[in-house]
Amino acid sequence: MKHRVVSGMRPTGKLHIGHYHGVLENWIKIQDQFDCFFFVADWHSLTTEYADTAAIRDNIREMVLDWIAFGLNPEKSIIFRQSLVPHHAELNLILSMITPVSWLERNPTYKELQDNIEHRDLSTFGFLGYPVLMAADIILYKGTRVPVGHDQLPHLEITREITRRFNHLYGNVFPEPEAFLTQTPKLLGLDGRKMSKSYGNSIYLSDTAEETSKKVLSMMTDPARVRRADPGEPDVCVAFNLHRIYVPQEKLDEIIPACRNATIGCVECKRILAECMNDHLAPFRAKRVELSSKPEFVEELLQDGSSRASLISDAVMAEARSALKI
Numbered sequence: 001m002k003h004r005v006v007s008g009m010r011p012t013g014k015l016h017i018g019h020y021h022g023v024l025e026n027w028i029k030i031q032d033q034f035d036c037f038f039f040v041a042d043w044h045s046l047t048t049e050y051a052d053t054a055a056i057r058d059n060i061r062e063m064v065l066d067w068i069a070f071g072l073n074p075e076k077s078i079i080f081r082q083s084l085v086p087h088h089a090e091l092n093l094i095l096s097m098i099t100p101v102s103w104l105e106r107n108p109t110y111k112e113l114q115d116n117i118e119h120r121d122l123s124t125f126g127f128l129g130y131p132v133l134m135a136a137d138i139i140l141y142k143g144t145r146v147p148v149g150h151d152q153l154p155h156l157e158i159t160r161e162i163t164r165r166f167n168h169l170y171g172n173v174f175p176e177p178e179a180f181l182t183q184t185p186k187l188l189g190l191d192g193r194k195m196s197k198s199y200g201n202s203i204y205l206s207d208t209a210e211e212t213s214k215k216v217l218s219m220m221t222d223p224a225r226v227r228r229a230d231p232g233e234p235d236v237c238v239a240f241n242l243h244r245i246y247v248p249q250e251k252l253d254e255i256i257p258a259c260r261n262a263t264i265g266c267v268e269c270k271r272i273l274a275e276c277m278n279d280h281l282a283p284f285r286a287k288r289v290e291l292s293s294k295p296e297f298v299e300e301l302l303q304d305g306s307s308r309a310s311l312i313s314d315a316v317m318a319e320a321r322s323a324l325k326i
Contacts, residue, residue, distance in 0.1 A: 005034040006143035008041035011059040015066040016202035018187040018195035028071040036077035047130045064298045069288035084306035087313040091136040135159040145180040170323040192238045209278040216274040221266040232259040246276045
């Protein structure tokens with residue numbers, strides 16, 4: 001049997017190229033290898049955005065349009081909305097009854113966000129317990145593989161611990177999911193920091209060619225290259241981390257020595273990057289425009305996918321209830 005992959009994404013709106021190369025591109029590749037369940041994690045959004053939910057519905061639409069336009073295929077994978085499958089909440093409740101608080105308090109993300117987010121109160125039951133909901137999301141479909149980067153392994157280990165505890169108490173119902181390690185390139189934003197919507201330094205998948213070119217031309221380059229005649233170093237250039245993704249290797253072989261010898265300027269170099277990016281993204285952006293002209297497309301897709309997911313989750317929950325003897 002194929003391994004079953006389960007993975008979700010919080011609906012934060014339109015995706016930027018960091019989301020694409022960090023997560024979505026990998027999803028698209030593995031949908032031909034595994035039985036895949038990809039879901040909109042809208043309940044997870046409430047763990048931090050509970051005070052302002054007005055944008056969630058629109059964010060779902062924008063995110064799913066990016067998913068489908070860039071290659072996620074609802075005929076190959078089950079694509080659904082978490083809140084449309086009530087079994088997620090039921091299993092989350094059951095798992096919360098057996099999960100020690102100490103497991104949740106040692107979660108590194110819990111501590112990090114508590115320390116760094118100042119303008120939202122995260123001292124809530126839901127935020128502390130979000131790893132329990134994550135565990136429910138995965139094992140509800142008997143997921144055996146979860147695509148994660150190395151930095152996310154501690155999160156998955158909590159899921160594995162919760163799974164082992166359930167099986168120990170009630171019988172062997174759920175497989176222990178294992179990590180499907182993925183390479184997640186760290187894309188720098190326009191200002192040299194990690195690309196992030198909150199920093200306002202992102203290039204979005206849905207940006208027009210003109211918007212993309214304008215943003216690329218504003219990117220930081222080698223900070224030591226003050227004048228056009230100064231030699232540059234591509235390895236420390238902020239813009240060059242995108243060159244390595246979008247510019248063909250034969251062109252890079254010309255640009256790298258030209259930069260180091262100061263025979264090409266940063267503006268000219270970034271124009272080449274913008275052209276290559278727009279050529280690469282053009283067919284996907286055209287597909288997105290086509291899909292966005294159909295007002296009911298996303299809603300119908302998620303309703304259908306959620307119905308398919310519910311058929312599987314219903315059978316799994318029947319097993320779980322039987323094991324619990326309730």
